[in-house]
Amino acid sequence: GQNIDQPTEMTATEGAIVQINCTYQTSGFNGLFWYQQHAGEAPTFLSYNVLDGLEEKGRFSSFLSRSKGYSYLLLKELQMKDSASYLCAVRGEESGGSYIPTFGRGTSLIVHP
Amino acid sequence: DVKVTQSSRYLVKRTGEKVFLECVQDMDHENMFWYRQDPGLGLRLIYFSYDVKMKEKGDIPEGYSVSREKKERFSLILESASTNQTSMYLCASSPQGPGNTIYFGEGSWLTVV
Numbered sequence: 726g727q728n729i730d731q732p733t734e735m736t737a738t739e740g741a742i743v744q745i746n747c748t749y750q751t752s753g754f755n756g757l758f759w760y761q762q763h764a765g766e767a768p769t770f771l772s773y774n775v776l777d778g779l780e781e782k783g784r785f786s787s788f789l790s791r792s793k794g795y796s797y798l799l800l801k802e803l804q805m806k807d808s809a810s811y812l813c814a815v816r817g818e819e820s821g822g823s824y825i826p827t828f829g830r831g832t833s834l835i836v837h838p
Numbered sequence: 839d840v841k842v843t844q845s846s847r848y849l850v851k852r853t854g855e856k857v858f859l860e861c862v863q864d865m866d867h868e869n870m871f872w873y874r875q876d877p878g879l880g881l882r883l884i885y886f887s888y889d890v891k892m893k894e895k896g897d898i899p900e901g902y903s904v905s906r907e908k909k910e911r912f913s914l915i916l917e918s919a920s921t922n923q924t925s926m927y928l929c930a931s932s933p934q935g936p937g938n939t940i941y942f943g944e945g946s947w948l949t950v951v
Contacts, residue, residue, distance in 0.1 A: 755936030767928060767942035768881075775937060812881065816936050824936040825896075828873075830880035 727751045729829035731813050736835045737803055745798045745811050745832045753818025758826065759787050759798045760812040768812055771798070800834075808836045841865070842943035844929050850949045857916040859946050861929030867941075868934040870912035872896075872904060874925040875945075881928065887912055888934070919950045 729749045737743040749757070756775040760768035774780055774789035774796060786799040800807055810831040816824040845860035863870065872884045873896075883896030885904040893904050901923060905913045912931075916923055929943040 758940070765945075767944050770939045770941070773937060773939065814881075814940075819936075825871075825883065825886060826940055827883075828881040830878065 727815070727817055727827040729813055729815055729827060731811075731829040731832045733830070734833045734835070736837065739803055739805060739836055739838050741803050742799065742801050743803060743834065745800070745813075745834065747796045747798070747813035747829060749794050749796075749813070749815045749829075751794075751815050751817040751827065754791060755816040755818070755824050757787075757789055757796050758814040758816070759785075759796075760814065760828075762810045762812060762831065764809075771811075803836050805836050805838070808834060810834070842929055842931055842941050844927075844943040844946045846946050847944060848947045848949075850951060851916075851919050853920060853950055855916075855919050855950075857919050857948065857950075859914040859916075859927055859929075859948070861912045861914070861931075861943055862910050863912075863931040863941070864910065865931065865933075865941075866909065867931040868909075869932045870906065871930040871932075871940070872902075872912065872914045873928045873930065874898070875928055876925050884914065884927075916948075919948075921950050924948060924950045 731747045759771040762768040772787035784801045812831045813829040814826045842863045871886045873881045887893045887906040903915045927946045932938045932940040
């Protein structure tokens with residue numbers, strides 16, 4: 726089975742740094758994705774990790790430890806527009822000719838002045 | 839840019855009606871997915887398809903069917919809509935292979951009354 730856990734809600738101050746954690750137990754592992762979703766909009770791709778370590782992309786970084794089944798998304802220099810839901814998704818083993826992504830329930834981040 | 843287009847943004851249907859949600863992608867992706875998203879439950883996979891005329895059940899297929907007659911188009915069908923199918927429906931597509939990004943459409947908000 727697939728199980729992905731992330732906190733339901735987090736708050737942070739504009740200009741600060743926030744870390745959103747994701748733990749997973751999945752049958753097979755073929756990569757972990759982070760998506761950002763603003764209210765009423767579609768999720769948009771932020772990052773992809775398949776090897777252990779840190780991937781940096783501007784203000785956003787994502788870390789993966791496969792042995793611990795753990796990832797985090799780090800957001801620096803927070804801006805008001807970063808208020809959104811952040812979804813962790815894991816691609817498990819192949820099924821029916823595809824690598825199906827399983828999504829966590831999302832972490833709602835509220836950035837306040 | 840990859841474009842995933844969902845035909846209807848907002849729909850209101852009556853209980854018992856047959857509902858069609860259409861999705862088209864313009865990047866020749868092999869994989870297409872239908873998810874529903876509900877508060878507190880996150881994204882749940884209804885059906886997916888990895889090729890024309892191929893379909894596989896996801897986690898919550900009951901009450902739904904799908905059709906993929908052409909590679910670019912993946913339709914979700916509610917044979918007899920019920921109020922518990924009121925939700926936001928998200929279509930997504932991706933190329934074959936585990937590391938490829940999943941691209942989402944804008945979403946279709948369905949209300950069944």
